[in-house]
Amino acid sequence: MSGNSYYSRKLHSLLGVIPLGLFLIEHALTNYSAFEGGKEGFAESVDFLHGLPLIFFLELILIWLPIAFHGIYGLYLAFTSDLNVTRYQYGRNWAFALQRITGVVTFIFVIWHVWTTRVQVALGNTSYDELGSHMHSIVSQPAYFVIYFIAVLAAVFHFANGLWAFLVSWGITVGPRAQRISSNICMGIFVIVSVLFLLSLFAFRSDEFAAAGAALGSISLG
Amino acid sequence: MAETATAKRTVKFIITRRDRPDSAPYKEEFEIPYRPNMNVISALMEIQRNPVNAQGTKTTPVCWESNCLEEVCGACSMIINGKPRQACSALIDKLEQPIRLEPMTTFPVVRDLIVDRQRMFNALKRVKAWIPIDGTYDLGPGPRMAESKRQWAYELSKCMTCGVCLEACPNVNDRSSFIGPAPISQVRLFNAHPTGAMNAHERLEALMEDGGIEGCGNSQNCVRSCPKGIPLTTSIAAINRETTKHMFKRWLDL
Numbered sequence: 183m184s185g186n187s188y189y190s191r192k193l194h195s196l197l198g199v200i201p202l203g204l205f206l207i208e209h210a211l212t213n214y215s216a217f218e219g220g221k222e223g224f225a226e227s228v229d230f231l232h233g234l235p236l237i238f239f240l241e242l243i244l245i246w247l248p249i250a251f252h253g254i255y256g257l258y259l260a261f262t263s264d265l266n267v268t269r270y271q272y273g274r275n276w277a278f279a280l281q282r283i284t285g286v287v288t289f290i291f292v293i294w295h296v297w298t299t300r301v302q303v304a305l306g307n308t309s310y311d312e313l314g315s316h317m318h319s320i321v322s323q324p325a326y327f328v329i330y331f332i333a334v335l336a337a338v339f340h341f342a343n344g345l346w347a348f349l350v351s352w353g354i355t356v357g358p359r360a361q362r363i364s365s366n367i368c369m370g371i372f373v374i375v376s377v378l379f380l381l382s383l384f385a386f387r388s389d390e391f392a393a394a395g396a397a398l399g400s401i402s403l404g
Numbered sequence: 405m406a407e408t409a410t411a412k413r414t415v416k417f418i419i420t421r422r423d424r425p426d427s428a429p430y431k432e433e434f435e436i437p438y439r440p441n442m443n444v445i446s447a448l449m450e451i452q453r454n455p456v457n458a459q460g461t462k463t464t465p466v467c468w469e470s471n472c473l474e475e476v477c478g479a480c481s482m483i484i485n486g487k488p489r490q491a492c493s494a495l496i497d498k499l500e501q502p503i504r505l506e507p508m509t510t511f512p513v514v515r516d517l518i519v520d521r522q523r524m525f526n527a528l529k530r531v532k533a534w535i536p537i538d539g540t541y542d543l544g545p546g547p548r549m550a551e552s553k554r555q556w557a558y559e560l561s562k563c564m565t566c567g568v569c570l571e572a573c574p575n576v577n578d579r580s581s582f583i584g585p586a587p588i589s590q591v592r593l594f595n596a597h598p599t600g601a602m603n604a605h606e607r608l609e610a611l612m613e614d615g616g617i618e619g620c621g622n623s624q625n626c627v628r629s630c631p632k633g634i635p636l637t638t639s640i641a642a643i644n645r646e647t648t649k650h651m652f653k654r655w656l657d658l
Contacts (some may be wrong), residue, residue: 188611191618192651262580263621269486270572270625278574278623347622350637353645357638 190255195351197252198344201244206341210375213382216314221390224314232310253289260286281343284336291333318391321383334379342372413438415447416458416502419466421516429513433458433502434466444484444491444505445470448517467516475631478566481508482517488571490631491517508571524565527587531610535600547598560593560639562632569626569636575619582619583611585626589639595646608643608650617643 212231216224234240260282267279298320302308308316321327346368349355355364385391417434435458436450448468455465470480473492480491483506485499496503511519537543549557563586570576570584591607594600611617617640626636652658 186612187614188616188618188647188651192648259621262575262577264574264577266572266574266625270623270628272623272625272628274622274624275574278621281621350622350641351618351620351644353641353643353648356641356645358635361637361641 191259192351194252194255194259195344195348197248198341199348202248202252203341203345205245206337207375210338210378210382214378215382216317216391217381217385220385221314224385224391225311228310228313249292253292256285257289277343277346281340281347284340284343287333287336288340291329291337295333314386314391317386318388321386322392327383327387330383331380334383335376338372338376338379342368342375345371415442415496417447417451418502418504419516420504420506421466422507422513423464423515425512425514432463432466438496440497442496444482444494444496444499444503445473445480447496447503448491467514467518469518476564478521478564481519481521481566481568481571482506483508483571488568488629490566490568493631508567510571510573510576511567519567521565521567524567524570524584524586527583528565528590530583531587531591531607532603533587533590533594533607535594535597536603537599549598553596557593557596560589560596560634563589563593563634564632566631568629568631572625572629574623574625575621580619581615583615583617585620585636585640588617588620588643589634589636592639592642604646605650608647611643612647612651617647620644 212227213224215227219226231237263278263282265279265282267275299313299316302316303310303313321330346355346361346365349364350361355361414435415438417436419432419434420429421432422429434451434456436447436454439446445468448466452465455463457463468480468482468491470492471477472479475490475493478490481488482491483489483504484491484494485504488508491505505517507513507517508519511521511523514520537546565586567586569586573582573584575582576584588611591611595604595607620640622637624637627634627638630636
């Protein structure tokens, strides 16, 4: 890569869609199983994921490394941009500004989210079987619920708008018509994936998920 | 006399001035007599003729740069009522008063409203925005260009390196080395020319380095701001496609 920012920027754009965008959709579907199938449905989805072979390497290569690169390099990119929406109040300029704001919000949220869930599993403070009730204990606290609500919308917007920008940056959508159509499709993706995540957030709040692990969950938050 | 009956119409200006490149900017207000069909340049000429500010104090004339006065040379770019544009085509009758004039912020200020657009000309050199036809012997006639393509390319050739797209771009600033929209569109223009296409890879490679095309963040302010209506974002996306193809070609050694 020899430090040429052309390649690092291209990689940054690619990783945002493959694998991170695909992972976000997978995550939305897994969570949605909590809404659709309740506690058991969610437990089955989690079981399936953790039954995958070479799960450690899948997580490392498809999630941890891409997130680290995309997030840290993305912070640098956000820092090199000006936000001039007060002077140029165009829709795409707002999307440009929001892409950077939601990127920073998402990165901070993801660090906290991973700490309170995946890392707590690794530390033995909770287990995969108790993730549902663990989530219940988090999102039933109003402040954390609001954080999740905002962060989920930020993350999904960042993905959907990033997908639009990916199509431009790789030269797939060139003309204004192609870019307008892809913008409509991407905003459709934003709405659909957001609804999946939000429905699952409400599902986690329901009493069904309250059961046994609630006490453990509140400990691990400390 | 009629003069006593009607108040004299005037035009109010608030101009951001600077005496030297390294000195601090300050605002000065002017109120000049109205004439029909004025533009910002003729108003600045009026201030030059009678350099007295709104308080009635004699001051130095406001400096600006202009040449063609018909929006083709790109010299008189400045920020007028918050938007970068050409002063020559900014008609006083169509502007809200007081009219605020500021120098563009992306470029170093030389004095008052004059900025140094050298980085744009450096960028054109960097991407080799020309058609190499010189040789030690007569190279003969080049390949023909289809008339329909020539007409299409003419739209891109309207770029006057005025700097408005760089001013509007949130990614052209001190912290970024982004080359800006205008030279990317010029690569598309010269790569479309049948003779220019013979060196297409050189221009693409110039944009595949630090500060090249990857600095674009798709805010699309450029295409909304371009005084010549050049489809800058389409040019950027088209060159994104060309550089992507070129990247894979180099990797696969095609």
